[in-house]
Amino acid sequence: xxxxxHTTVSRADTLHGSSASAGxxxxxxxxxxxxxxxxxxxxxxxxxxxCGLTLAQLGADxxxxxxxGGGPDRTRWPLTADGASLYWNGLNPGKRAVEVDLxxxxxxRLVAELVVGGGPAGGILVTNVGRWDELTYRxxxxxxADxxxxxxxxxxxxxxxxxxxxxAGTGFPLITGPEGHGAPVNHVLPAWDLAAGLYxxxxxxxxxxxxxxxxxxxxxxxxxxxVALATAGQLGHLAxxxxxxxxxxxxxxxxxxxxxxxxxxxxxxxxxxxxxxxPRQWADLLQVxxxxxxxxxLGKALxxxxxxxxxxxxxxxxxxxxxxxxxxxxxxxxxxxxxxxTRLLWSPYRGFADLVADDARLLRxxxxxxxxxxxxxxxxxxxxxxxxxxxxxxxAAPAPAVxxxxxxxxxxxxxxxxxxxxxxxxxxxxxRPAPREAAG
Numbered sequence: 211x212x213x214x215x216h217t218t219v220s221r222a223d224t225l226h227g228s229s230a231s232a233g234x235x236x237x238x239x240x241x242x243x244x245x246x247x248x249x250x251x252x253x254x255x256x257x258x259x260x261c262g263l264t265l266a267q268l269g270a271d272x273x274x275x276x277x278x279g280g281g282p283d284r285t286r287w288p289l290t291a292d293g294a295s296l297y298w299n300g301l302n303p304g305k306r307a308v309e310v311d312l313x314x315x316x317x318x319r320l321v322a323e324l325v326v327g328g329g330p331a332g333g334i335l336v337t338n339v340g341r342w343d344e345l346t347y348r349x350x351x352x353x354x355a356d357x358x359x360x361x362x363x364x365x366x367x368x369x370x371x372x373x374x375x376x377x378a379g380t381g382f383p384l385i386t387g388p389e390g391h392g393a394p395v396n397h398v399l400p401a402w403d404l405a406a407g408l409y410x411x412x413x414x415x416x417x418x419x420x421x422x423x424x425x426x427x428x429x430x431x432x433x434x435x436x437v438a439l440a441t442a443g444q445l446g447h448l449a450x451x452x453x454x455x456x457x458x459x460x461x462x463x464x465x466x467x468x469x470x471x472x473x474x475x476x477x478x479x480x481x482x483x484x485x486x487x488x489p490r491q492w493a494d495l496l497q498v499x500x501x502x503x504x505x506x507x508l509g510k511a512l513x514x515x516x517x518x519x520x521x522x523x524x525x526x527x528x529x530x531x532x533x534x535x536x537x538x539x540x541x542x543x544x545x546x547x548x549x550x551x552t553r554l555l556w557s558p559y560r561g562f563a564d565l566v567a568d569d570a571r572l573l574r575x576x577x578x579x580x581x582x583x584x585x586x587x588x589x590x591x592x593x594x595x596x597x598x599x600x601x602x603x604x605x606a607a608p609a610p611a612v613x614x615x616x617x618x619x620x621x622x623x624x625x626x627x628x629x630x631x632x633x634x635x636x637x638x639x640x641x642r643p644a645p646r647e648a649a650g
Contacts, residue, residue, distance in 0.1 A: 242269020242604055247418070248328040248623075250275060251305070252312075252321060252337040252345065254283045256373070256400055257362050257434065259301040260407030261336050261414070266304040267595035267604030273619055274305040275321050277312045278641060280612040294586045299609040303582070303592060308620065309613030309641055316639050318344040323624050326354040333427070334418070336410065338362040347429040356427040358417045360410050363433040371434050373400040380438040381447065385459040395461065402438045409437060465530075470495075470522040472530050473559070480542035484533075485555040489517060494552035499536040505529070566591075580606035585614075613643050 247270040251262040259274075266272040276284070286297045308324075311317040322344045325335045333354050335345065340361060343349055347359040364371030377383050377396045387395030409432045417428035442448050450457060464473045464483065470492065471485030486492040496502040505516055508528065514521040522529060537545060542558065549556045565572055570591050573579045579591045585608060595604030620626045620640065634640045 242267070243599060245269040246331045247271065247334070248332040249273070249334045249336055249414075250321065250325045252335065252339055253362075254281045254338065255286075256301065256403035257406040257410065257432075258336055258338045259283075260404060261360070261362075261410035262305060263301055263303065264408065264411045264595070265414070266607075268597065269604065272305040273308055273324060273615070273623070274302060274610070275308045275310055275312075275324075276612065278309055278638075280309070284612065290587055292586070296587075299584055299587065300592070302609040304604075304607035305610055306615035306619055307610035307613060308616045309643075310616070311639050312342070314639050315344070316634070316637070318342050320620065320624060320634075320639070321345060322350060322353070324619070325350055326357060327623060327625070333357045334360070334414065336360045336414065340368075351427055351429075354427070356421050356425055358414060358421065358428050358430065360414045360417070360430040361432075362406060362410060363431055365435045366433045373403045373434065376402050376435050376438045380435070380442055382438070382442070385461055387461045388463050389461055391461055402434050402441075405441065406432050406434050406437045465523075465526050468523050469519040470526060470529060471555075472526070474530075474534050474537040476537050476540060476542045476545050478541040480545075481559045482537070482542075482545060482549075483557055483559065484549075486522075487519070487555065488553075491552070491554050492516070492519075492522065494554050495533070498548050498552055499533060501532055501536070504532060508532075578603070582606050582608045584608045585611045611643075613641055616640055616643055 244265055247265070249262060249265055249270050249272045251258065251272055252275045253259055253262065262272045262274065281298075283301075284295055284298050285293070286295050288296045290296060308321075310320055312321070325345070326333060328334075333356055335350065335357070337345065337359075338361065339345070340363070345359075347357070350357045350359060364376075371379075374396055378394070383394035383396050386397055387393075410430070413430040413432060417430050420426060420428065439448075447459065450459070459467070465471065466485055469485070469487055471483070471487075473481050473483050475481050484495075486495045496505055508514075508525075509516045509521075512525060514525055516522055516525075516529075540548070546558075573591045578593045578596065580594060581589050582592045583589050584592070592606045594606040597603060617631060620634075621628065621631055626634070631640070635642050
């Protein structure tokens, strides 16, 4: 297994202007606006790990605590041929991994010690677990008054939920999918998990900013269902249902609600998504397709004003039929050439395999991606942070092996002596990392 400290990041070498080795920079935690902030993460699956990843990519020291043998998401698909979870490795780069028997009160007390320690920038816990007394806000704040505890919940009332059930109960699957399909379609993108993870990070940073000014701690909670309901309200869906129930939304394929946009197929069979949101974009579309006179005559015949995007949506099918004929007369290269001269919003449809075709040329040319040598997997192009500050972004990094940093964290950060650590190993509360996984 390759040591997780070794990561090849030539673009980042230039970006940060450092002559230190990639391994040294990783071990010292990457520079960033959150450098010095220490977060303990006790979590699994998507939202809370994404919160930790977002913070780690901005420079925070994130310590991921897992039960013995690894968390329940360590084996989640997709997997390598050898069974390593590409999902887990994608959500946990750059963190330090600690393996503790969380079923044992002694293990939970070790984690509590980590949370309440860490100096002025410590005292922060991110979790989606609420059942352990030692890690409640009440318990932690009794030991450290300025502790910040950030928790993901399913429902505001404490009920359980996951992204898939939240989708089912908040309306979106009923307006997703092809027209006339007749059954709800859950989205494969876990949108509420992803949004919740970013809300967790936002809440944590807001609490930390307040703490720096007042010394006050905080209990931050984000309910997955609340994220979806808030979004439904913010996008006007709930208001529409209250005020204009006769306009009930239904699944409508790839048409963009309230404006003109859908997918089209070229003469050589490639599919494009095209959207014209603004008057300039609509004018560009009519000009390059040669449809200006035809659409003008159509508007007069239908009594429609196609300068209004509402009318464009109301008559979307007949308009789409005209545009589809133009696409059908041109191959994909011709379409790209023409659309590139406009302000239209467009993209060819690509699968994941297309994105990594030609030796992953598209990813290699994108500044988001760097090559990291992932333990148990090997070299991979992996994303850094989508956020740039002053032209810099958080670097890509490998994800840790199970328990890779247990000894390091519990002795250096948790204050255990070597003898105390060895005693906990003998008691089965922690495990000694394998030599190939040991950090430092």
